[in-house]
Amino acid sequence: MIEPLTPLSRLILVTGPARSGKSEWAERLAKNSGLSVIYIATSRLDSTDVEWQNRIQQHQVRRPPEWKTLEVPVDLAATLQAVYNPNTCILVDSLGTWLANLLEEDDSSWQTILGDLIITLNKASGLIIFVAEETGWGVVPAYPIGRKFRDRLGILVQKIGAISNPVYLVTGGHVLNLSELGSPL
Numbered sequence: 001m002i003e004p005l006t007p008l009s010r011l012i013l014v015t016g017p018a019r020s021g022k023s024e025w026a027e028r029l030a031k032n033s034g035l036s037v038i039y040i041a042t043s044r045l046d047s048t049d050v051e052w053q054n055r056i057q058q059h060q061v062r063r064p065p066e067w068k069t070l071e072v073p074v075d076l077a078a079t080l081q082a083v084y085n086p087n088t089c090i091l092v093d094s095l096g097t098w099l100a101n102l103l104e105e106d107d108s109s110w111q112t113i114l115g116d117l118i119i120t121l122n123k124a125s126g127l128i129i130f131v132a133e134e135t136g137w138g139v140v141p142a143y144p145i146g147r148k149f150r151d152r153l154g155i156l157v158q159k160i161g162a163i164s165n166p167v168y169l170v171t172g173g174h175v176l177n178l179s180e181l182g183s184p185l
């Protein structure tokens with residue numbers, strides 16, 4: 001399913017709505033890569049939210065025991081820089097939760113954080129798979145923080161999508177390879 005790797009980095013983007021199965025598809029790609037896998041979880045563990053803890057536990061049980069897990073709510077570019085290498089597949093789940101953790105950043109530092117991530121990806125080696133949430137297909141949020149999240153996620157997914165191949169959309173119980181259907185803007 002996955003083509004032979006070059007020493008240069010290869011990026012894959014898996015996007016889709018909530019509960020679409022996008023994480024599961026991304027995990028399947030990571031397993032099939034034949035590389036050693038580092039799973040980067042961007043969500044924060046909330047000790048007061050039992051339902052969230054249960055969801056995360058289901059993820060942990062589902063992952064092969066040999067995968068290494070890193071919990072990285074904020075410092076994504078620095079962590080990627082520290083761990084990427086030609087023999088490793090890094091699975092980042094997810095860009096939406098990472099962005100939510102950064103939401104308080106002002107616009108100028110957000111531009112720097114985004115720039116640092118893209119620079120890191122351009123220098124990276126090995127395979128990096130990003131999971132991202134699709135938002136913004138509904139109404140414009142009536143509150144500023146909602147609009148900021150929606151706009152930033154849209155731009156982030158577009159930028160990562162432009163340098164990823166393939167880009168998958170998981171929805172309606174199906175996986176669509178968008179790279180076969182269209183080209184980046």
Ligand SMILES: Nc1nc2c(ncn2[C@@H]2O[C@H](COP(=O)(O)OP(=O)(O)OP(=O)(O)O)[C@@H](O)[C@H]2O)c(=O)[nH]1
Binds near residue numbers: 022041
């Ligand atoms: N902190 C932490 N978070 C984790 C861990 N494993 C998974 N997660 C988080 O779980 C979240 C995904 O939760 P899901 O409930 O499957 O997401 P979903 O969008 O509803 O479902 P799918 O579209 O099916 O993937 C991501 O934000 C991950 O970061 C872990 O070991 N630690």
